[in-house]
Every structure is written in C-alpha cells, then in structure tokens.
Amino acid sequence: MRERSDLGVISATTLKSLGIANPWRKCTAGGPWQRMYPGVVLLHNGPPTPDQHLTAALLRAGPSSAVTGAEACRRHGLPAHGRELHLLSPASVRGTGPLIIERCRPMPPVHTIDGFPVVPAARAVVDACRQMRSPDEATALIAASIQRGLCTPTSLREEARTNRFGTKLARTVLKDLGRAESVAERDARRLSHRIRLTTPHWNVTIADSTGLVIGRPDAWFDDVALAWEIDSRAFHYGPRDYERTLARNSRYAAAGILVVQTLPTRLRDQPEQVARELKQAHRAAAARPRPPIRMVEVR
Known part of the structure; x- marks a missing residue:
C-alpha cells in the first residue's frame, strides 16, 4: 500500500482500488491514518x-x-x-x-x-x-x-x-x-531649502585638481566641498551595488570630501534628525581647509 503512496500520502480512490472500501474508518480519532483533505489520506497518525x-x-x-x-x-x-x-x-x-x-x-x-x-x-x-x-x-x-x-x-x-x-x-x-529616487530628491530639496543651507547643486559631476572624475553626488555643497548622497533601496539590491557604494565613498575620502548618506525613509520619517546631521556636517566641512575639488561638465 505504501508503495502506491507518495511520502505516505495517498488518495481515497487509490485505497478503494486496493480493497479498502471505507478508508475513513481508519482516520477516526486514535486510528492508524488521518484525513488530510477531502479524498486525501496520510498513512500514519503523527504530525505530517x-x-x-x-x-x-x-x-x-x-x-x-x-x-x-x-x-x-x-x-x-x-x-x-x-x-x-x-x-x-x-x-x-x-x-x-x-x-x-x-x-x-x-x-x-x-x-x-x-x-x-x-x-x-x-x-x-x-x-x-x-x-x-x-x-x-x-x-x-x-x-x-x-x-x-x-x-x-x-x-x-x-x-x-x-x-x-x-x-x-x-x-x-x-x-x-521605481520612483524612490525622484521622491527622495524632492524631499531632499525641500529639506535643504527649509534649513537654509547654501543651495546645493544637484547631480553634478565633481573632479579633483588634475581633472580626475570622483563622482556625481545627489547634492553638492560647493562652498565647503560637502557631498550628500540619498542612497535609495536600489543600492541594497545586490552585492555589486554595495561594492559600488563603498568604492564611491573611498574616492570621496581620498579626495578629502565629507559625505552625508541618507536613506529616503529617514528623509520622510525623521526629517529633523536628518536636518541636524546635514547642518553638523556642513559646519565640519567649513571648519577644515577646502580640498581642491571642482564641478566639471562631462561631454
């Protein structure tokens, strides 16, 4: 009988063809079998x-x-x-x-x-x-x-x-x-305007004194060389995206650029805390000598 079952699961129709006229009698409380679904029997009474x-x-x-x-x-x-x-x-x-x-x-x-x-x-x-x-x-x-x-x-x-x-x-x-980045950028622009920091440049390419391109931050405070990156959920989809984020931050650090990283959810749910972090980072950037970083046009 078990050889006709699959993992001990068998249909009542198959059981009847094997001579078990009423398989449900064996599925009563304390019986050797149990009813799984209408027409389906498990050939033991333990937990499936x-x-x-x-x-x-x-x-x-x-x-x-x-x-x-x-x-x-x-x-x-x-x-x-x-x-x-x-x-x-x-x-x-x-x-x-x-x-x-x-x-x-x-x-x-x-x-x-x-x-x-x-x-x-x-x-x-x-x-x-x-x-x-x-x-x-x-x-x-x-x-x-x-x-x-x-x-x-x-x-x-x-x-x-x-x-x-x-x-x-x-x-x-x-x-x-799909719209996470555009919504985040909208929220970031509103927050930047509200806290009255120097109006940043958005999505500009920056390079060092030799012309070597360093990155393209979401927001760039040129007066103090501060980058603001709104790292959307897309950055967490896979290891390659994570590696790119680490490489980007390493380039910023090597060039002497301070960077603030913010998740879109924090812009939405914790705007006051993000505002404090951004203002503190701006003060820290202003207190150190500005590195020779400039905005460039990419052709």
Missing part, C-alpha cells in the same frame, strides 16, 4: 511533515497543479512568512482551511524544485503579496527577490499587470521602488 502537507495539497488540487505564493517563494529560497498553501490548478477544485486552490487557465510554466512543481519566482512573489496586508512585508519580499537575482522589477511589474486581481499591494510597492 511540510513535504507531506504539500504532497497532500497537490493531490487534492489534481493533475497538472502547481505551487505558488508563500510556499513557492520558500521553495525558491525567499523569506515569505505566509502560512497558507496556495496552489494553481487547471480544474475547479475547492480548497479547505489554509489551502487555497485557484483555477488557472492557461497554467504558467513550472520548475521542479525538490520534486515539487513550482511556478516561476515572479509569479510566486506576486501571488504571495496578494495574501498580504503589510506594505513592509511585501517590500521585504519583493526586494529580496530582486537582490537574489530571482526577479527583476520589470518581470514583477509584468506579472502584476497580467494577474491584476488582488495585486494592488504589489503594484504599489513596485511603483514606490
């Missing part, structure tokens, strides 16, 4: 493993079904915390409890991960976000999928557009990620 749970759910969903949502994200190695099991199926099957079975035609392509049919990462992430209510949780998952190279902002946006029902949260997060 995650793989047994997923096997039973796929058996309930029917042939050609696939895993999506939080469980698919975890199978892809992403930090999704949803407890629901979300499956896609070409058939119309009802889920129960934490099992969500969504009819889907045509079915998306699938990958086999650990022996299970799993949808591509972009579909899994968008479907996981459909079950979320927290923008922070959705942002963390989307950012992780991009950082680890499993998705791109474009692939996620396309998936959210294709599968629009319930994707408002994912689309909002992706929109915010």
Whole structure:
C-alpha cells in the first residue's frame, strides 16, 4: 500500500482500488491514518511533515497543479512568512482551511524544485503579496527577490499587470521602488531649502585638481566641498551595488570630501534628525581647509 503512496500520502480512490472500501474508518480519532483533505489520506497518525502537507495539497488540487505564493517563494529560497498553501490548478477544485486552490487557465510554466512543481519566482512573489496586508512585508519580499537575482522589477511589474486581481499591494510597492529616487530628491530639496543651507547643486559631476572624475553626488555643497548622497533601496539590491557604494565613498575620502548618506525613509520619517546631521556636517566641512575639488561638465 505504501508503495502506491507518495511520502505516505495517498488518495481515497487509490485505497478503494486496493480493497479498502471505507478508508475513513481508519482516520477516526486514535486510528492508524488521518484525513488530510477531502479524498486525501496520510498513512500514519503523527504530525505530517511540510513535504507531506504539500504532497497532500497537490493531490487534492489534481493533475497538472502547481505551487505558488508563500510556499513557492520558500521553495525558491525567499523569506515569505505566509502560512497558507496556495496552489494553481487547471480544474475547479475547492480548497479547505489554509489551502487555497485557484483555477488557472492557461497554467504558467513550472520548475521542479525538490520534486515539487513550482511556478516561476515572479509569479510566486506576486501571488504571495496578494495574501498580504503589510506594505513592509511585501517590500521585504519583493526586494529580496530582486537582490537574489530571482526577479527583476520589470518581470514583477509584468506579472502584476497580467494577474491584476488582488495585486494592488504589489503594484504599489513596485511603483514606490521605481520612483524612490525622484521622491527622495524632492524631499531632499525641500529639506535643504527649509534649513537654509547654501543651495546645493544637484547631480553634478565633481573632479579633483588634475581633472580626475570622483563622482556625481545627489547634492553638492560647493562652498565647503560637502557631498550628500540619498542612497535609495536600489543600492541594497545586490552585492555589486554595495561594492559600488563603498568604492564611491573611498574616492570621496581620498579626495578629502565629507559625505552625508541618507536613506529616503529617514528623509520622510525623521526629517529633523536628518536636518541636524546635514547642518553638523556642513559646519565640519567649513571648519577644515577646502580640498581642491571642482564641478566639471562631462561631454
């Protein structure tokens, strides 16, 4: 009997074909088996493993079904915390409890991960976000999928557009990620104007006395050679971006340039603290001899 099961999970139909006319009698309290889902039996009465749970759910969903949502994200190695099991199926099957079975035609392509049919990462992430209510949780998952190279902002946006029902949260997060720099620059300009520092130059190229280009800071206080960088979430998507940030800061330090780094979220949520840091940095920059740094035009 176990040889006809998958990880000890078997359908009631298969059991009946093996001569077990009423398998549910063995699934009563204290019985040797347990009922997982309608028509699905686990051939022991102990706690099922995650793989047994997923096997039973796929058996309930029917042939050609696939895993999506939080469980698919975890199978892809992403930090999704949803407890629901979300499956896609070409058939119309009802889920129960934490099992969500969504009819889907045509079915998306699938990958086999650990022996299970799993949808591509972009579909899994968008479907996981459909079950979320927290923008922070959705942002963390989307950012992780991009950082680890499993998705791109474009692939996620396309998936959210294709599968629009319930994707408002994912689309909002992706929109915010896409406009993070422009929003941050707007907030930075407003803050700079409010605290009445020397009006900075924005997105100008700076070079040393030999003409060697050092960088292109978001804001440049030329009177004291102070750079202000608004390091958006894009800088944290991957190790290469982090390496570029370190290299940029090393060039600033070698040229004697002071730099203030600010996250867009702090501009929005802690503007007074950012203002104090910027004014203190400006005073520190003014107190030391100004390095021979100049603005240049790049042709």
